[in-house]
Amino acid sequence: MTELRQRLGREPGGTREPEEKESESENKLDGETASDSESKSEFGGSPPVPTSDDTPEVLNRALSNLSSRWKNWWVRGILTLAMITFFFIIIYLGPMVLMTIVMCVQIKCFHEIITIGYNVYHSYDLPWFRTLSWYFLLCVNYFFYGETVTDYFFTLVQREEPLRILSKYHRFISFALYLTGFCMFVLSLVKKHYRLQFYMFGWTHVTLLIVVTQSHLIIHNLFEGMIWFIVPISCVICNDIMAYMFGFFFGRTPLIKLSPKKTWEGFIGGFFATVLFGLLLSYVMSGYRCFTCPVEFNNDTNSFTVDCEPSELFQLQEYNIPLVLQSVVGWKTVRMYPFQIHSIALSTFASLIGPFGGFFASGFKRAFKIKDFANTIPGHGGIMDRFDCQYLMATFVNVYIASFIRGPNPSKLIQQFLTLRPDQQLHIFNTLKAHLVDKGMLGSLEDA
Structure with a gap:
C-alpha cells in the first residue's frame, strides 16, 4: 500500500495531479485565444529562475561555516x-x-x-521590440525632464535662446517624438x-x-x-x-x-x-x-x-x-x-x-x-x-x-511676470492695484 502511494505521488495522475492541472489550466487561460504556435511559444515554458550563487567569493569563504x-x-x-x-x-x-x-x-x-x-x-x-522600448523611454524622459527644467529653472531657460525655443514648443516636440515611435510600432507589426x-x-x-x-x-x-x-x-x-x-x-x-x-x-x-x-x-x-x-x-x-x-x-x-x-x-x-x-x-x-x-x-x-x-x-x-x-x-x-x-510661489510668479511684454505687465499691474484698493490695502486710485 505504501509503495502504491509513492508511485501515485511520482507518476502522472497521482496525488500531484491537481496541482499540475491547475498550473496547466492557468497557462491555457492566459493564452486561450491564441493560435497553437503562439500558445506554445508564449506560455509553454517558464522563464529561467536564476539559481547561481552571486555572492562575492570573499564573503562565501568568510561565511562558509554558517x-x-x-x-x-x-x-x-x-x-x-x-x-x-x-x-x-x-x-x-x-x-x-x-x-x-x-x-x-x-x-x-x-x-x-x-x-x-x-x-x-x-x-x-x-522586430524592433527592444529598440522601440528604449526609444519610448527616451521620449518620456525628454518630456518629464523638460517640464521640470522649465518649471524650476525658468530664469535660466529664458536667458538662453535655444532653451527658450525648446521650452516654448516642448510639448509639441514631445508629442512629435512619441508619434514617431507609435508609427514605427505600427509599421513593425x-x-x-x-x-x-x-x-x-x-x-x-x-x-x-x-x-x-x-x-x-x-x-x-x-x-x-x-x-x-x-x-x-x-x-x-x-x-x-x-x-x-x-x-x-x-x-x-x-x-x-x-x-x-x-x-x-x-x-x-x-x-x-x-x-x-x-x-x-x-x-x-x-x-x-x-x-x-x-x-x-x-x-x-x-x-x-x-x-x-x-x-x-x-x-x-x-x-x-x-x-x-x-x-x-x-x-x-x-x-x-x-x-x-x-x-x-x-x-x-x-x-x-x-x-x-x-x-x-x-x-x-x-x-x-x-x-x-x-x-x-x-x-x-x-x-x-x-x-x-x-x-x-x-x-x-x-x-x-x-x-x-x-x-503659491511669489518668486516664480515674478519671474514669469518679467518675461511678458510691457503692455501685458502694465495690464497686470493695473489689475492688481485695483484689487488691492478694493481690499483697502492701498489708497484710492485718485490719491494714487
Whole structure:
C-alpha cells in the first residue's frame, strides 16, 4: 500500500495531479485565444529562475561555516551597510548628483522589467521590440525632464535662446517624438504575431508609467528640499531593515501569501521602529538649511544654490502635550519642528502602505516564476527589488506636498511676470492695484 502511494505521488495522475492541472489550466487561460504556435511559444515554458550563487567569493569563504539562514542574514546585512554608505556619499555630493543617480536607477529598473518581458517572449524574435522600448523611454524622459527644467529653472531657460525655443514648443516636440515611435510600432507589426506585439506594447507603456513617472515625482520632491527626498526614502529603508530584523528574530505569524517570509511581527515591529526613526531623523535634518531649502538657480553666480530663510516648518515650536500623556512622560510641553509632525505621516505610510509596493512586486515575480528582477546586488536581487516600495512612496510624498505643504510661489510668479511684454505687465499691474484698493490695502486710485 505504501509503495502504491509513492508511485501515485511520482507518476502522472497521482496525488500531484491537481496541482499540475491547475498550473496547466492557468497557462491555457492566459493564452486561450491564441493560435497553437503562439500558445506554445508564449506560455509553454517558464522563464529561467536564476539559481547561481552571486555572492562575492570573499564573503562565501568568510561565511562558509554558517548555515544558509545565517549566511543570508550576514550577506544582506553587509551589503545593506554598503548601500547605506553609498547613499550618504551621494547625499554629500549634493542635489544634482542625487538627480543623476535617480535617473540611473530609473534606467536600470526599466531595463530589468523590459528584460523580463524579452526573456518570457524571446522566441518570437519580435522586430524592433527592444529598440522601440528604449526609444519610448527616451521620449518620456525628454518630456518629464523638460517640464521640470522649465518649471524650476525658468530664469535660466529664458536667458538662453535655444532653451527658450525648446521650452516654448516642448510639448509639441514631445508629442512629435512619441508619434514617431507609435508609427514605427505600427509599421513593425508582423502577421501571426499581432497579439504578442500588442502585449509588449502594453508591457512597455505600463513599465514607463510605473518607473519613469514615479522617478519624475522623486525629482520633484528633491527640488522642494532635500529633506523631502531623504526622509521618505530613509523611512522606507528603515522599515525594510527593521521589518526584516523583527521578522528574522521574532517572526511566527505569516502576513500575506504573496510573500510567505513576511510576518505580522516584522510588520508591526517595523512600523513602530520607522515612526521613531522618522521623528529623530527629521529633528536632526530640520536644523540644516542645506536640507530644508529648495534647490534654486542663482542668476548672479550662474549656479544652483540651496540657501534660504527656513520656513515655519523648520523652526522650533512649542506644543502642549495631551493631558492623557502628561502623567506618563512628566512634561506639559515639548519643543519640536512642525516638519516632525509631517514625518509621522510619511513614516506611517512607509510602514503600512509602502510594503504593498513590495507585495505587488512579489505578485509580479510569481506571475512570471522568477525569484528576483535581476541579480545585480547579491542577497538583494535587482535594483527594482530594492526600489519597489520607493516608487509608491514617491507618489505619496508628491501628493502630500501638493495637498498640505506647497502654496503659491511669489518668486516664480515674478519671474514669469518679467518675461511678458510691457503692455501685458502694465495690464497686470493695473489689475492688481485695483484689487488691492478694493481690499483697502492701498489708497484710492485718485490719491494714487
